[in-house]
Amino acid sequence: MLFTTEEIQIIREQALEMDKHRRVSPEMLRTIYDHRLFHLFVPDELEGRMTTLPEATRIFQESARIDGNLGWLVTIGAGGGFFAAYMSAEISRRLFAHREAVIAGSGMPTGTARKVDGGYIVNGSWKYCSGSTYATTFTANAVIDSGSTDHDAGNDGASLTRVEPEIRSFILHPDQVKIVEDWNAFGLRATASHTISAADSFVSSEMTFSLAESIEYEEEAIYQYPFLPFAQVSFAAVAAGIADHFLEAAESLAMQRNRSALVFDKLNKCKAALEQALSTFYETVEDSWRELKRDGRLAEDTEAGVTAASLAAVQAALSCGQHVFPLLGLSAAMEDTEVNRCWRDLQTACSHALLRND
Template identity: 45%
Template sequence: MHLSDKTVKAVREQSRQMEQIGNVTPRILKIMYDYNLFKLFVPRELGGEMLPLPDALRVFEQASWIDGSFGWLTDIGSGGGYFVSSILPSVCQETFSDKKAVVAGSGAPSGTAKRVDGGYLVSGRWKYCSGSPYATVFTVNCQIEGDARDSNPEVRSFILPPDRVKVIEDWNAFGLKATASHSIAVDDVFVPDERTFNVFDDCVYWHDPLYRYPFLQFSQTSFAAVCIGICRHFLDEAKLILKQNKGVWETSSPNRYPYVQRKVEGAERTLQQATENFYRAVDESWDTLVRHSDLSEQVQEQVSYVCHATSRAALSCAQSVFPYLGISAIMEDAPVNRAYRDLHTACQHTMIVPFYEIEVKS
């Protein structure tokens, strides 16, 4: 799948407006529906694309290169397809068949579920639910109420209809502003047994290799691909600033232009090497999974490490260049500023933050 030049132009023309309203515009949402971007991991029988993970990651990268929020929403919106194999086929049919089906939600177990006849009563509040204004279904994680002495309560996932969910418009981040990553809340909503699942169960209903790819690494690779795309856009905008200011900078300060040029070129080399390492590790892990049906702990750890290293490299590239781009770069309506903010916001996700030192090599 490749997003056309026409799509690139359409999205970027509306990037500033999307930031201002804190959501994608109807025109851009239609583009996402037309490309089936929210159903990249949904089986074709349900109207999805069922892309192999390496192919989908390259879509995430391109979408994020076009615009950070556009790429993030593509990643998050399509990610709900990973749950298909754990959900009853009849429920999947209801949930995913519509062309405009979009899953939003949260993986944090910040809700509670009380067992009752035929299902559960779910209550709670969950943060950072990207795409919440147009979601057709929400998935949330809850701790199951039980013995108060149990230090390790069961956690299950629940499928909620949007008409029972309150969206609390509290997304006020300095980047990825158009993702509408608001909080949601419910209070004693009944969820029948058939609309609950455990994402860590083995594949049950659908058997594409994707559903055997470990969920942690599935998420980490998705976020890392977004970071690559946003950083590529940032460096493209930095090169444009170089080109536009070449004459002025060479006249006013002879050392300025070549110095900044070296900074940008060094960042490009760093990102290129990190990107190659990332896709090599992902492609090899996917090939291993297809051949052997699972991934060893060692391979999983290698994939996690390369995702951490990739996000750190992308962040380091932007930080090494931004201070030298001049005063215009600090203006929020400048594309380079938006990409810088979006990248920092994406790299803040806990799943791709390494809580250990990683040396970024230029």
Template identity: 55%
Template sequence: MGFTEQEISSIREQSHQMEQKGVITPESLQYIYDKKLFHLFVADDLEGNMTPLPEAIRIFQECSRIDGSFGWLVTIGAGGGYFVPFMTKEIGRKVFAHSEAVIAGSGATTGTALRVDGGYIVNGRWKYCSGSTHATTFTANAILEKENGQGSGEAPEIVTLIMTPEQVHIDKDWNTFGLKATASHSMVVTGAFVPDEMTFSFSEYRSHQEELLYKYPFLAFAQTSFAGVAMGLADHFLEAAEEWMNARGNEKVLAEIIEQTQEFARQKDAFYMVLDKSWEELSQKGSLSPEMEQRISSECITAAKDSLSCGLKLFPMLGLSACMEDTAVNRTWRDLQTACQHALLRG
């Protein structure tokens, strides 16, 4: 599952190009397909690559250490596998069972679905759909439109939709200063018909209930995934900062970087100790206690803060030339800041 030094060098050599063009290169994408990284949480009988969560988070960390956008895309793309048990086996096979299958989408309820015979007419716009330019399937949440309007005090009914690329227009509006190659654009749907079988509910299991991964609480699953990205980005930043200062011979700053790297290693160990314990608890009991869920959430937020603090402390010591956007240390610092802005990592 790991990467050779040659593969790491190959991806990193393409980092500047990916950032400039705002999209992952076909060569880097092929590494993901070949290693089945988008299928880490897809059941094996759907041509998946089912992986225990602690191992997968370490993979996300390593992919993000290689390149920020690369790691983010692997993490988001793999995360779509969590939807498998809410689909029938037939739909799951349609969505996941081929080598390039990957979902992009949004959890926001910024669309509407009108009930019609056999399905829904869908309209909406959803932001931050990472991997939009290579997705083979799109998912989104929409509010069910009521013929007579929403009743006073009545909670809206949510429909989760599965759509094809032909039904989705990508509005290329991802214009952030970091993670530029993630193509986290908005998806726009206008008057698309989505049949009943291409919808699902997170409260209704339809297949693969026996898989342990799908019993891990979704919030904790998402937070641990993003924490893995943040830690990998901090790893790369620390490596790049050390290389940067080695070339400039500043022993004082080098000592600060080495000290920060050692402290961060201890912080990562503490995070993985809790993550491993949570997986062990799930394996033994079939669920996580509320106390463990809270502990995991807290550790993820702490991991993100620890990751970000590496850059906050060290970047001001690197000099004006580190502000040049075409340097690895600058790109990695921008990627790290961007990833840590995710709501699930800010507490």
């Protein structure tokens, strides 16, 4: 077990207040910093604690089992270490090599950037930037403003060809962004997944990168893992951890309220289904990691298998809430109960676009 009994107790005791006030507690952040959980995918030479994907996945699940907000923030924060492969070693050291370093940002290209001498002028807004209130660095994707989206392919201007926009990632300091506190979701309330915006922010060329161009730390296997299945594996582990906590809280409540045998039968069936899905999930992740270490890449069918196992694990986790929650009675409908908080966190986590089967 990564966390001490005392750490778990403190975080769970503070969970209700974090949920009510929609902010992470200093004690929970301190625990994350102490274990260097935001640095799970940061190279050791940058004061990281580089971790294999299978091991990190179990850490994500364990964190989420303690508290959904903890699991989500650890997973998102650790994922920012992926960007070290796309930055120069000098920039990476500046951004990652200290205890409280963590990136928040968005992958959606909802900003624009205009080229100027020495860099770019960036404008835009980006939603769902988890960890925004304590991030030491922000990253955001923006479309490069070329002045035109069409190209005149004919002498008379009658024939126009659509040009694909260029997208780059921009590294922003906290004083270059405004946090719009609009994260009002009913679950994962303490994740500070707010919108950030930038207005005429100058970003030097060295503080930009392309996700199509890996330039550093090629010896680190995690940076060779395809990003989509990497993200799906990470989020699936969070969903599983929250489901674990939900089932624990549901069983406790059912015992307190002397619920019928039907409730406990459903609980046991959900536990078994989740365990089976997670067994396949972890076996698939570990097999993919061995393949990556052996071949330096994943085959397409392996990627597809990882995605399928991740989505199956998420569906099993979500089903726990869907099948058990309605059987718990009105007491579970109260927002200040542990089981209600877990249920809301589970619904919210599983709503992520990468985890939906539509």
